[in-house]
Amino acid sequence: MKILVLDDHKSIVDDLIYELKEIMPDAECTGISEPAEALALIKDHSYHIAFLDIEMPELNGIEFAKKILAKDPRTNIIYITAHSGYAVECFKTYASAFLEKPIDRDELVDALGHLRFPVSNITxxxxxxxxxxxxxxxxxxxxxxxxxxxxxxxxxxxxxxxxxxxxxxxxxxxxxxxxxxxxxxxxxxxxxxxxx
Known part of the structure; x- marks a missing residue:
């Protein structure tokens, strides 16, 4: 399973990747804190799940999600944010989940268990x-x-x-x-x- 984590705060990226590796040791996680770098990355790579912060400089997570989905519509988008006011707008991109910071481990596990597009380890x-x-x-x-x-x-x-x-x-x-x-x-x- 390939997972992208994008948040402009590196500490949040590192913490989330740590949690993901604890939950899914075989997952291939990529963490980025620069939206421009992430944009370049998604041109050549596809991900099963993308954890996206909403409020970032240059490009917000919702716009970023649209770019990912234009390339691969079966990517599971999970938004992470400190502001619950974005929930309605986020689900317009058919998100798998919306998690508020700080991210609760049980909510993370639940989100991973209820993906819009379930991910199989069968290649x-x-x-x-x-x-x-x-x-x-x-x-x-x-x-x-x-x-x-x-x-x-x-x-x-x-x-x-x-x-x-x-x-x-x-x-x-x-x-x-x-x-x-x-x-x-x-x-x-x-x-x-x-x-x-």
Whole structure:
């Protein structure tokens, strides 16, 4: 999980990152106290969560949030401020939470547990590896095909695809589309629970 903390008071940034590391030791936290530096950073990086102070010189947190969301609309924005009067305006950016300083640990934990866009530790790379033919899908197709007594040639004919396509499915070079996956289940006579 990648987290950005932006507040023009470095001590607040340091304290919040300390708390976040206590709560989520595996999180990758970046703390910045200069809004201009943060603007340059978000051009090249995306974050799952951004903790933003509202009152900062040069650019306020709400305007900063709009810039983050324009690049990555699934970023969870959590505002941190000493002034509760900003709450209504903040939620116009569909914030995940609004925390008043000093930040209470229980409120921080609650905010992290109720994100607008929940964050998973499962990466795209992990999904691709798990569902590649060398791991799950390919092996399962082979196993279910063999359990049904169907040869590879029979399977190719029933699917109406080339031998190369089936080879790629079974060896992890390709993942069938959802529609194709449904046809595979039909041809093998299995339901989705057995297939997955």
């Amino acid at each position: 795209d790379e992990m999904v691709m590896q798990e569902f590649s033919g060398n791991s799950m899908i390919g092996k399962r197709i082979v196993r279910l095909r063999e359990e049904s007594g169907m040869s590879r040639q029979d399977f190719i004919k029933a699917m109406g695809v080339s031998a190369q396509t089936v080879y790629r499915w079974e060896n992890g070079e390709r993942i069938p589309s959802m529609a194709t996956y449904m046809k595979i289940m039909q041809v093998l006579g299995v339901d989705i629970d057995k297939m997955l």
